[in-house]
Amino acid sequence: KNQVEQSPQSLIILEGKNCTLQCNYTVSPFSNLRWYKQDTGRGPVSLTIMTFSENTKSNGRYTATLDADTKQSSLHITASQLSDSASYICVVSVSSGTYKYIFGTGTRLKVLA
């Protein structure tokens, strides 16, 4: 069964600190892995997209890694800001005819001043 699991469910950190969010997946055949940021009451916004051959991709203070062998990904946030408070969603794309997108339930990050 295609599944995407994220951990932790929620996380509280102080402004300026770094943090790492985890995503494990059991998806086949794998096409790509995406990280989204979803602010409360808004739609998700794409942070990174990685294909099978990519190990790391950065977008400003966000760095995503992918280990296709262990089927794990992480999102590292550097020097957190209050505006980073949001849900971070890992999405894995399955390629079988058409593309299907399997969403994780997200990690709720709260950054405190």
Added chain:
Amino acid sequence: NAGVMQNPRHLVRRRGQEARLRCSPMKGHSHVYWYRQLPEEGLKFMVYLQKENIIDESGMPKERFSAEFPKEGPSILRIQQVVRGDSAAYFCASSPGDGNQPQHFGDGTRLSIL
């Protein structure tokens, strides 16, 4: 360059009524996806459409739900005879193509059933 526009942002219906949710994709995008998000849960895929065609509706309930993306105008997600369990946030996303193309999301329609 407007993003994905969804309307209404909030919709309240009584049980048994019909709900129509609209999605205007980004300019130049011909692929539209609808998702449902229940409180405290992740987004669940419902249907994938290209202009005038339903490509994949495997996530959409067989009864009461339908979707279209006409040649002209927005994509419509239609829910007939709504029930309390239909209360959720419905998000639309668009992309210029499939595969490794990023999806751009609207801010959703929050549907409440009384």
